Amino acid sequence: MSTRKPPTTPPAASSCAAALKQFAPRPPQPQRLSLAPFLHRPDLTLDVLRLDLIDPQLSGNKWYKLRPHLLQALAQGHTRIVSLGGAHSNHLHALAAAGQRFGFTTIGLVRGPLEYQGQLTPTLADASAWGMQLHALSRAEYARRYQADWLAATARSHNAYIIGEGGADACVLSAMQEFAPLLSRYDLVAVACGSGATLAALASAAAAPTEVLGVSVLKDEGSTAARVQALLQATPHCPYRIESRFHNGGFARLNRTLLKFMDRFAACCKIPLEPVYSGKLFHALLDGAGQALLAERPSGQRVLAIHTGGLQGARAMQRKISNLRATAQ
Numbered sequence: 001m002s003t004r005k006p007p008t009t010p011p012a013a014s015s016c017a018a019a020l021k022q023f024a025p026r027p028p029q030p031q032r033l034s035l036a037p038f039l040h041r042p043d044l045t046l047d048v049l050r051l052d053l054i055d056p057q058l059s060g061n062k063w064y065k066l067r068p069h070l071l072q073a074l075a076q077g078h079t080r081i082v083s084l085g086g087a088h089s090n091h092l093h094a095l096a097a098a099g100q101r102f103g104f105t106t107i108g109l110v111r112g113p114l115e116y117q118g119q120l121t122p123t124l125a126d127a128s129a130w131g132m133q134l135h136a137l138s139r140a141e142y143a144r145r146y147q148a149d150w151l152a153a154t155a156r157s158h159n160a161y162i163i164g165e166g167g168a169d170a171c172v173l174s175a176m177q178e179f180a181p182l183l184s185r186y187d188l189v190a191v192a193c194g195s196g197a198t199l200a201a202l203a204s205a206a207a208a209p210t211e212v213l214g215v216s217v218l219k220d221e222g223s224t225a226a227r228v229q230a231l232l233q234a235t236p237h238c239p240y241r242i243e244s245r246f247h248n249g250g251f252a253r254l255n256r257t258l259l260k261f262m263d264r265f266a267a268c269c270k271i272p273l274e275p276v277y278s279g280k281l282f283h284a285l286l287d288g289a290g291q292a293l294l295a296e297r298p299s300g301q302r303v304l305a306i307h308t309g310g311l312q313g314a315r316a317m318q319r320k321i322s323n324l325r326a327t328a329q
């Protein structure tokens, strides 16, 4: 394991709690999108909830998933938080920002090396600048991330509260409660789905007849569905479904079809997307290589798509994007 910063003395829980209490971002009202450039379904409405706009660093679903963990950490007497993710992880990026803003000490365990060609990724460079201690985990060690004994031992060894990958533990179910009145105005609420924690939080905030649809961004062999089911088993929730056809080759895979769609969407809707989460969500809803999910919806439905942010992660994909554009000419 390689290390970049020495541990620091934990700050007082009371000052973290006071700083946390003051941060209450107000999400914008949902924005209506015209379906006309994509689908001939004038009977449907599609709104976008732009959680990417709530804050420059604590944006999208990241803030909503972090908040219950930060509160739970403080309730357990911790101001040191350890978590894990890849070198472009939106979650580690947001956790580092939250640490700096609210006074938590943060530790990021990163899959693979910390540096590529002698440099941190843009995500890790920000995290490090915001005070996160970074440690590289080997792929073999990272593969143990779902084992309860490994998580407990890792928390102990860092004397910290641990947030597992995706933040998918029971406390996250409260994450989207404040949106319950908004969700009840829609027949379908669609969100990009990685660990499934955000989907589970939305499903527990909403009630039937609203349905939540998760567009999986990874090649999922049922593990996301199992995780969501486990999270929701003891909690009332609305009907939900995970759609696994639109991962586009796997996690963070980008090809010309997706890029072309994203460019068209940006031109028509003036809303920035990134290829890993929001790009795949809107592609699945509106284009889906001829299988647009909205095309299947019953007449008259109202649909809300949640923009979960993550735009910072796309910085490292710019070269790939330029290459794809160049070869498409």
Ligand SMILES: Cc1ncc(COP(=O)(O)O)c(C=O)c1O
Binding pocket: 060, 061, 090, 091, 166, 192, 193, 194, 195, 196, 197, 198, 199, 277, 278, 308, 309, 310, 311
């Ligand atoms: C920008 C963005 N959108 C969506 C997701 C998927 O969220 P979840 O892992 O809770 O399914 C993530 C991952 O956390 C993300 O970073």
